[in-house]
Amino acid sequence: MNTIIEGAIKAFELLTTGNSDVFQVMTMTLLVSGTATAISVCLGLPLGLWLALVDFVGKQVLTSLVNFGMGLPPVVVGLVVSLFLWRSGPLGNFDLMYTPTAMILAQAIIAFPIVAGFSFAAILTINPKLRLRLLSMGATEWQANWLLIKEARLGLMAAIIAGFGRVISEVGASMMVGGNIKGQTRVLTTAIVTEVEKGNYDVALAIAFILLIIAYSIIVSLTLLQYDKKIL
Numbered sequence: 001m002n003t004i005i006e007g008a009i010k011a012f013e014l015l016t017t018g019n020s021d022v023f024q025v026m027t028m029t030l031l032v033s034g035t036a037t038a039i040s041v042c043l044g045l046p047l048g049l050w051l052a053l054v055d056f057v058g059k060q061v062l063t064s065l066v067n068f069g070m071g072l073p074p075v076v077v078g079l080v081v082s083l084f085l086w087r088s089g090p091l092g093n094f095d096l097m098y099t100p101t102a103m104i105l106a107q108a109i110i111a112f113p114i115v116a117g118f119s120f121a122a123i124l125t126i127n128p129k130l131r132l133r134l135l136s137m138g139a140t141e142w143q144a145n146w147l148l149i150k151e152a153r154l155g156l157m158a159a160i161i162a163g164f165g166r167v168i169s170e171v172g173a174s175m176m177v178g179g180n181i182k183g184q185t186r187v188l189t190t191a192i193v194t195e196v197e198k199g200n201y202d203v204a205l206a207i208a209f210i211l212l213i214i215a216y217s218i219i220v221s222l223t224l225l226q227y228d229k230k231i232l
Contacts, residue, residue, distance in 0.1 A: 024183060025187060026214065033107060036110075037160070040107075040112040041160055043116075045160075049145070052123030073172075074171070075173060077109050078172055082097070097177065098178060106173040107173065111163035115162070119155070119159045122155025153226070154227075161226070168189075168215050191207050
């Protein structure tokens with residue numbers, strides 16, 4: 001219990017004293033996780049909506065692949081991305097290994113199927129007769145689909161929240177492709193692992209508190225947007 005209290009006090013000190021190392025790690029965390037979430041949303045939302053609204057041959061196979069991707073172990077994603085980015089890999093000439101770009105790529109791959117899967121499920125929760133009714137009333141395909149998206153906005157925002165929650169807490173893939181290099185690729189989750197390995201449990205807890213504060217603040221903001229009817 002004392003260790004937890006010491007960690008909370010240490011977190012307060014780090015935030016109020018403007019510790020440069022901590023703020024650098026916080027900035028890197030927001031940059032990597034924020035960019036990865038944006039990419040996964042740009043790719044995952046359209047895929048989820050397309051799967052839910054369009055019938056085509058192989059739809060069940062593709063849906064099963066998306067559902068499978070939702071449970072992909074991050075370390076496996078990190079391994080595959082590493083194989084592609086190593087100098088001997090297909091993308092080795094770009095020198096992306098152990099860079100924030102590599103971390104963004106890995107995290108986007110992790111979050112992409114989660115966003116797609118939740119988006120797909122959100123549309124499916126809408127009464128299927130609603131779309132037919134809209135079309136029968138003279139709405140175009142685009143208008144009917146847009147109205148369905150508006151009806152499913154709570155579920156679609158949940159997809160974004162789930163994607164962000166997955167990447168902000170990710171450790172394995174980030175360490176594998178980023179290397180946890182101080183001042184370059186270290187993020188809050190990998191910093192916690194580093195401090196634990198050093199035996200600095202008070203500092204590790206302090207960083208953990210900071211991570212929780214950041215994650216909670218962003219998720220609260222997304223939740224407020226989720227219930228803002230002006231968004232759609």
